[in-house]
Amino acid sequence: MNSSIYEESAQKAWDAIITKVKELEASGMKRAEISRLLGHTGRSAVTNWLNESTTSxxxxxxxxxxxxxxxxxxxxNYLPGPATIRRPFPNSPLEPADSGDSVEINVYALAGAGPGFELEESEAIATIRVPPDYAMRCDCAVMVKGDSMAWTIKNGGVVGVMRKNFDFISGEVYAVRLPYEGLSIKRVIVDASAGEYxxxxxxxxxxxxxxRRLPITEYEDIIMGRVVWVWQMV
Known part of the structure; x- marks a missing residue:
């Protein structure tokens, strides 16, 4: 992703957020209420934004x-380029994510959330549009935070995860719950001779x-689902 395009899109998004926050405050909504709406406690986050202590x-x-x-x-309206979608395999072709028949799906989690995070208890954090056949392949969509899977999956990309009735194939990409790290998107390989993931x-x-190596016998429930597609900006 071109960094200047990213910075322009980030600034555009931030300006829209600040404008909306000011409108909510002008309508009588308290800063603490606005902060809670945005997932923060107290009022300090919104106060810092409006005082320009926090920027894009x-x-x-x-x-x-x-x-x-x-x-x-x-x-x-605030993404830095056209969204694409593809299967998570080498040389998989890119397809436009938002076409005439694309459908809207919810994104329910951020990979990298804390150890106590559970997908079943999460609320949607965003929505994206994907072709219908991709929507039908997954049980949930997860946003990836960080660059540990770059460039297969960029920071801010979204993956579709199949959580039921999937076959495990060594070397493919999965949603995993790592000890002390929480929900992550990683490639999982089986070392059969060592009995380790x-x-x-x-x-x-x-x-x-x-x-990172983990004994299979101790962490047999670590795999939460198989990544079946990747949605991200060009």
């Missing part, structure tokens, strides 16, 4: 998408994202 550079793009959705603003990030920076 301080907020991640996935967080801004969540704010836009909570404020009733269409996130499609190899949890791997696609980012080539292995100093920052080293492989």
């Amino acid at each position: 550079r301080n907020a991640s793009f996935p967080d801004m998408l969540r704010y836009l959705d909570a404020l009733g603003l269409d996130i499609q 190899i949890i791997r990030s696609d980012n080539p920076d292995k100093e920052k994202y080293p492989d």
Whole structure:
């Protein structure tokens, strides 16, 4: 993604968020109420925004998408380029995500959420549009935060996860619950001789994202679902 395009889109989204927050305050809504609407406690977050102590550079793009959705603003108007969708396999072709027959689906979670996070208890944080055949392949959609899976999945990308009746195939991408890390999207490989899962990030920076090994017998329930498609900006 071109960084200047990202910065322009982030600023556009931030300006829309601040404008909407000011409108809500002018209508009589308290800052604490606005903060809660946006997923924050207290009133400090909104106060910092309005005092310009926090700017678009301080907020991640996935967080801004969540704010836009909570404020009733269409996130499609603030994305930095056309959305594409593809299956998570090498050389899979890109397809336009939003075409004439595309349908709207909810995004329910951020990968990287805390250890206590449960998909079943989450609320939608955003909506995206995908072709109908992709929508039917998944049970839920998860937004990816961070660059551990770049460039297979970019920061702010969304993955469709099949959580029921999927076959495990070593080397493919899965939603996993890692000890002390919580919900993550990773490539999972089985080392049968060692009886271990190899949890791997696609980012080539292995100093920052080293492989992690977990005994299969101790962590047999670690895999929560199989990633069946990837939605992201060009």
